Amino acid sequence: xxxxxxxxxxxxxxxxxxxxxxxxxxxxxxxxxxxxxxxxxxxxxxxxxxxxxxxxxxxxxxxxxxxxxxxxxxxxxxxxxxxxxxxxxxxxxxxxxxxxxxxxxxxxxxxxxxxxxxxxxxxxxxxxxxxxxxxxxxxxxxxxxxxxxxxxxxxxxxxxxxxxxxxxxxxxxxxxxxxxxxxxxxxxxxxxxxxxxxxxxxxxxxxxxxxxxxxxxxxxx
Amino acid sequence: xxxxxxxxxxxxxxxxxxxxxxxxxxxxxxxxxxxxxxxxxxxxxxxxxxxxxxxxxxxxxxxxxxxxxxxxxxxxxxxxxxxxxxxxxxxxxxxxxxxxxxxxxxxxxxxxxxxxxxxxxxxxxxxxxxxxxxxxxxxxxxxxxxxxxxxxxxxxxxxxxxxxxxxxxxxxxxxxxxxxxxxxxxxxxxxxxxxxxxxxxxxxxxxxxxxxxxxxxxxxx
Numbered sequence: 001x002x003x004x005x006x007x008x009x010x011x012x013x014x015x016x017x018x019x020x021x022x023x024x025x026x027x028x029x030x031x032x033x034x035x036x037x038x039x040x041x042x043x044x045x046x047x048x049x050x051x052x053x054x055x056x057x058x059x060x061x062x063x064x065x066x067x068x069x070x071x072x073x074x075x076x077x078x079x080x081x082x083x084x085x086x087x088x089x090x091x092x093x094x095x096x097x098x099x100x101x102x103x104x105x106x107x108x109x110x111x112x113x114x115x116x117x118x119x120x121x122x123x124x125x126x127x128x129x130x131x132x133x134x135x136x137x138x139x140x141x142x143x144x145x146x147x148x149x150x151x152x153x154x155x156x157x158x159x160x161x162x163x164x165x166x167x168x169x170x171x172x173x174x175x176x177x178x179x180x181x182x183x184x185x186x187x188x189x190x191x192x193x194x195x196x197x198x199x200x201x202x203x204x205x206x207x208x209x210x211x212x213x214x215x216x217x218x219x220x221x
Numbered sequence: 222x223x224x225x226x227x228x229x230x231x232x233x234x235x236x237x238x239x240x241x242x243x244x245x246x247x248x249x250x251x252x253x254x255x256x257x258x259x260x261x262x263x264x265x266x267x268x269x270x271x272x273x274x275x276x277x278x279x280x281x282x283x284x285x286x287x288x289x290x291x292x293x294x295x296x297x298x299x300x301x302x303x304x305x306x307x308x309x310x311x312x313x314x315x316x317x318x319x320x321x322x323x324x325x326x327x328x329x330x331x332x333x334x335x336x337x338x339x340x341x342x343x344x345x346x347x348x349x350x351x352x353x354x355x356x357x358x359x360x361x362x363x364x365x366x367x368x369x370x371x372x373x374x375x376x377x378x379x380x381x382x383x384x385x386x387x388x389x390x391x392x393x394x395x396x397x398x399x400x401x402x403x404x405x406x407x408x409x410x411x412x413x414x415x416x417x418x419x420x421x422x423x424x425x426x427x428x429x430x431x432x433x434x435x436x437x438x439x440x441x442x
Contacts, residue, residue, distance in 0.1 A: 052318045052364050062307065066317040069310065086283065089290065096287040096317075097273045103324055111332050112345065113352035124333065124345050131334035143273050 003029040003074075004058035006042045011211040012165075014067045014102065015055040020157040021071055023198035025078035031203075068095040071154045080154040094147055094155050098162060101140045105165065106212045108132045108219055118216070129219035133173045137166070141179050148181035160189035165213030172220045224250040224295075225279035227263045232432040233386075235288045235323065236276040241378040242292055244419035246299035252424075289316040292375045301375040315368055315376050319383060322361045326386065327433045329353045329440055339437070350440035354394045358387070362400050369402035381410035386434030393441045 003022065007015025009031070022029045033042040033054075042054060049056070049063040056065040057073070064070050072092045075081025081091050111128040112121040144159055163186040167174045190196065198204055207213055224243065228236025230252070243250045254263040254275075263275060270277070270284040277286040278294070285291050293313045296302025302312050332349040333342040365380055384407040388395045411417065419425055428434055 050364075050367060052321075064310065064314065066314050069314055069317060073310065089285065089294065093285065093287050093290055096290060100273075100324075103321075107328070107332075111328075112348045113356070115352060115356055121348075124348070127333045127342075127345070131336060135334070135336055143271075146271060 001060055003027060004032050005029055005055060006032050006045055006058070007055040009034040009038055010205065010208075012161075012205050012207060012213070013055075013211045016205075016211075017067050017098075017154075017158050017161055018055050018057065018070050018074075019203075020161055020195065020198075021074055021078055021080055021154045023203070024157055024192060024195040025074075025080060026194050027074075027078055068092060068099050071095055071158070075154050078154075080152075080157070082153075091153055091155050094144075095158060097140070097143065098155070098158050101136075101162065102212055104132060104136050104140075105169070108169075109214050109216060118214075122218075125216070125219060130221065133170065133221050137170070137173065137177070141166075141177070141182060145179045145181050148179070148185045156185060156189055157195075160186050165207070168207040169213040169215050170220045171215075172217075222281055224248060225253050226250055226276060227253050227266055227279070228276040230255040230259055231426065231429075233382075233426050233428060233434070234276075234432045237426075237432075238288050238319075238379050238382055239276050239278065239291050239295075240424075241382055241416065241419075242295055242299055242301055242375045244424070245378055245413060245416040246295075246301060247415050248295075248299055289313060289320050292316055292379070296375050299375075301373075301378070303374075312374055312376050315365075316379060318361070318364065319376070319379050322357075322383065323433055325353060325357050325361075326390070329390075330435050330437060339435075343439075346437070346440060351442065354391065354442050358391070358394065358398070362387075362398070362403060366400045366402050369400070369406045377406055377410055378416075381407050386428070389428040390434040390436050391441045392436075 005015065005018055005022065007013065007018070019031070033039050045058070046054065046056070051063065051065040053065070055067055055070065056063060057070045064073050072088065072095065075088060075091065076083045081088055108129040109118045109125050110121065111124045118125065144162070148159060159182060163182055190199065209215070226236065226239055226243065228234065228239070240252070254260050266279070267275065267277070272284065272286040274286070276288055276291065277284060278291045285294050293309065293316065296309060296312065297304045302309055329350040330339045330346050331342065332345045339346065365383070369380060380403065384403055411420065428436070430436070
C-alpha cells in the first residue's frame with residue numbers, strides 16, 4: 001500500500017523534508033493535498049486523526065505527525081537510517097536540531113505572529129534577521145558542519161534542503177560563509193540519481209514567498 | 222548506575238520536564254550542573270559529546286540531547302510510557318508539539334534575539350504576546366485538552382508543567398480560560414506522592430525571570 005503524505009500543496013515548507021526522503025528512496029506515495037480537493041481531504045484527515053498540523057503521514061492505519069518523527073519512522077523502512085536503536089536516536093536528535101533551526105528561519109519573516117503578513121512585521125523582521133544572520137546561522141551551521149560527514153541518511157537529505165533554502169533566502173549572507181563539509185554534502189546529495197530526477201521534475205515545487213525559506217533582500221543584510 | 226542530567230542550575234527551563242520525570246519515578250540521578258563546578262563540567266561534556274544544547278542526559282555510555290527525545294528514551298525505563306512502539310511514537314508526537322509550544326512561550330519575551338535582554342525587545346514582545354494570548358494559547362491548549370485524558374505518562378507531567386508555567390507567566394489570561402481536562406490533570410499530577418515531595422523540596426527551583434516562563438505583567442494583557 002502507498003504511503004499517504006499530507007501537506008500544503010503549494011509550498012516546500014516542512015513537508016519537503018518528507019518528500020525528499022520518499023523521492024530519494026523511490027517510495028510509492030501519494031501527495032494527497034496536491035490531488036483534486038486535496039486540501040479538503042487533508043483538513044478532514046487532520047481533524048479525524050487529531051493531528052496538530054501538517055505534514056503528517058498515513059501508512060495503512062498508522063498516522064504520524066511532526067516532520068522529524070515521520071522521518072524517524074520512515075528511516076529504516078526507506079533504508080535512510082540503520083535499524084539499530086542507538087543510531088536511530090542519534091539521527092533523530094540531529095533532525096530535531098534541524099527542526100529547531102527551521103523555526104528560527106521561519107521567524108526571520110514572522111517574528112511577531114504567523115497570522116500577520118510579513119508586511120505588517122517588517123521592522124521587527126529586520127531586527128530578528130540581523131541576529132539570525134550574525135549569530136544563529138553560524139551557531140547552527142557550525143554544529144551541522146561537524147555532523148555533515150556522517151554516513152548518508154535522511155538527515156543528509158534534510159541538511160541538503162537546509163543549505164538549498166539558505167542559499168535561496170540569504171544568498172548574500174551565504175556567499176560569505178564557508179562550510180566545507182556541508183558544501184560537499186550538498187553537492188553529493190544533488191547528484192543522487194533518483195533525487196535529481198525529482199529535483200528536475202514538476203513535483204519539486206520551486207521556493208517561493210510562502211514557505212519557510214523566503215527571499216526578502218532587506219533581510220539578507 | 223545513576224542517570225546524569227545536564228542542565229542550567231538556576232532555572233526550570235526545558236530541563237524541568239526531564240527533572241519531573243526522574244523525580245516522579247523516584248529515579249536515581251545526579252543533576253550535574255547543580256554540583257560544585259557543575260556548569261564547567263556541563264560545558265565540557267557538551268563539547269566532548271557534541272551536543273547542541275542542554276538539557277542532555279547521560280545513561281552510562283549513552284548521551285541523549287533534546288528534551289522530548291530524552292523523555293522518549295526514559296519513558297519505558299521509568300514506567301512513564303508503555304513499551305509498545307506505536308504508543309511510544311504517539312506520546313513522542315504529543316511531546317514534540319509541547320516542544321513547539323515552549324518555543325512560542327519563550328519568544329513572547331524574546332521575539333527578536335536570545336542574545337538581547339528582554340528590556341531591549343519590549344515593544345516587540347508586547348506585540349508578540351498579544352497574538353500569543355489571543356491565538357496561540359487557545360490553539361495549543363485546545364489541542365492538549367483533547368489529549369489530557371490519556372493514561373498517565375511523561376506527557377502528563379509535561380502538560381502539568383505547561384499549565385504551572387502558564388499560570389505563573391500569564392495569570393490574568395489563564396484566569397479567563399477553562400480547560401476542564403487540563404485543570405483536572407494538573408490537580409491529579411500535583412497530588413502524586415513522590416512528585417509532591419519534589420515540588421515542596423528545595424530541588425524544585427522556583428519560577429523566575431530567567432526561564433522559559435516569565436512573569437511580565439505587561440505581557441499578560
